[in-house]
Amino acid sequence: MPRRLRGLQETMSAALSVLDLVPVRAGQTSAQAVAASLALAQRADELGYRRYWFAEHHNMPAVASTTPPVLIAAAATRTSRIRVGSGGVMLPNHAPLVVAEQFAALEAIAPGRIDLGLGRAPGSDPVITQLLRMSGTSSDVDRFPDHVRDIAAIMSADGASVRLTGRGDSEDRYSIHATPAATGAPEVWLLGSSDYSAQLAAAFGLPYVFANHFSGEGLERALELYRTQFQPSEHLDAPRTFLTANAVVAPTSTEAEERMLPQARMMARLRGGRPLTALETVEQSAAAEAEDRLAAPLIDALRRRWFVGTGDEARAALASFADRYGVDEVMVSPVAGAYDAEPMDAADGRVQTLELLAA
Numbered sequence: 001m002p003r004r005l006r007g008l009q010e011t012m013s014a015a016l017s018v019l020d021l022v023p024v025r026a027g028q029t030s031a032q033a034v035a036a037s038l039a040l041a042q043r044a045d046e047l048g049y050r051r052y053w054f055a056e057h058h059n060m061p062a063v064a065s066t067t068p069p070v071l072i073a074a075a076a077t078r079t080s081r082i083r084v085g086s087g088g089v090m091l092p093n094h095a096p097l098v099v100a101e102q103f104a105a106l107e108a109i110a111p112g113r114i115d116l117g118l119g120r121a122p123g124s125d126p127v128i129t130q131l132l133r134m135s136g137t138s139s140d141v142d143r144f145p146d147h148v149r150d151i152a153a154i155m156s157a158d159g160a161s162v163r164l165t166g167r168g169d170s171e172d173r174y175s176i177h178a179t180p181a182a183t184g185a186p187e188v189w190l191l192g193s194s195d196y197s198a199q200l201a202a203a204f205g206l207p208y209v210f211a212n213h214f215s216g217e218g219l220e221r222a223l224e225l226y227r228t229q230f231q232p233s234e235h236l237d238a239p240r241t242f243l244t245a246n247a248v249v250a251p252t253s254t255e256a257e258e259r260m261l262p263q264a265r266m267m268a269r270l271r272g273g274r275p276l277t278a279l280e281t282v283e284q285s286a287a288a289e290a291e292d293r294l295a296a297p298l299i300d301a302l303r304r305r306w307f308v309g310t311g312d313e314a315r316a317a318l319a320s321f322a323d324r325y326g327v328d329e330v331m332v333s334p335v336a337g338a339y340d341a342e343p344m345d346a347a348d349g350r351v352q353t354l355e356l357l358a359a
Contacts, residue, residue, distance in 0.1 A: 014242075014322035016332060018051070019087050021057060021063045025062070025278055030064050037347070040334070045082040047358040051082060053085045053115065054071040054072060054087065056088065056090045056119075062279040069103065076109050085187075088209075089116065090119050093129075097178075100151045101178045107185060111183070115186060116188050117189040117191045120197070148190070148204065160177075189207045189208065195225055206235055207235075212244050212305075213244040223325060242329035243322075243330055244333060246307065248308045250352060251356070253309050253310055256309050259282060260306065265289065267298070279337065281338055282338065310356070
């Protein structure tokens with residue numbers, strides 16, 4: 001076992017994973033932001049993190065994770081051990097067959113290392129949502145459960161079939177395979193922050209992730225519903241879940257608090273319905289915060305749910321968080337901001353967060 005991997009497992013009772021939205025800061029290009037995230041994925045692989053997921057968001061100035069399958073493919077070719085996947089693909093935006101084909105291809109690129117996290121939220125504003133869903137019945141949110149089942153079946157080695165109109169005998173069955181000769185399939189997870197997603201994951205016997213990094217509201221109830229209503233399936237014989245959490249870790253508590261502010265201010269603007277911009281640098285956030293007190297209550301509320309501090313402080317808090325909710329894994333979204341002088345094609349604060357958590 002690599003020394004870094006052994007060290008991470010020994011310092012945390014729960015495994016750690018990474019959620020990446022590919023943040024874009026002021027003055028940074030999309031190419032630089034993607035390069036920084038791919039370097040972060042490589043570092044997470046070296047440090048022993050369990051999985052690395054990319055989110056799906058659209059038309060946001062501070063987020064470049066618009067196409068998880070493309071980013072997963074790039075990360076898979078730059079890593080060797082870590083599981084890579086989506087957190088998640090917003091299924092109503094896509095035809096189920098296309099999703100199945102994309103992730104079957106990813107499984108062929110990195111066998112045994114692909115996760116397909118599925119969600120039903122739009123991932124953007126109503127205008128962009130309408131543009132994304134101009135694809136007929138595949139965009140019907142009410143058919144989300146059917147589409148989850150379809151994807152799992154189409155990706156399997158046996159594939160799926162549809163019945164054509166005709167005589168009604170076996171010759172009317174039309175076979176569908178996401179890839180010609182599958183030897184494995186991605187692991188399917190359901191994502192959400194509501195009772196609906198928890199109950200659907202339980203009914204389907206699928207692993208479930210509560211999006212705590214975005215909203216901690218309803219966490220206890222969602223986990224209770226999932227665990228008490230879980231039905232064993234061919235995918236899973238017992239409930240399996242983990243939680244997401246925003247984290248900013250630095251050598252000192254002061255630096256961690258400084259690096260926390262850009263993302264917190266962006267989230268406060270989002271929650272307050274204010275115009276979004278590229279992510280501010282630490283210095284820009286500090287200057288703006290001195291004059292913008294409207295965001296202060298929202299930032300304070302966010303800060304109480306995030307894991308901000310030194311490595312020892314954050315590890316202890318994350319371990320307590322995992323124990324409290326009975327999970328064996330926490331997926332951290334490293335949201336540390338950047339200082340003005342830091343290079344554009346790297347994410348020093350986010351790398352530092354992962355390194356200090358694994359130290």
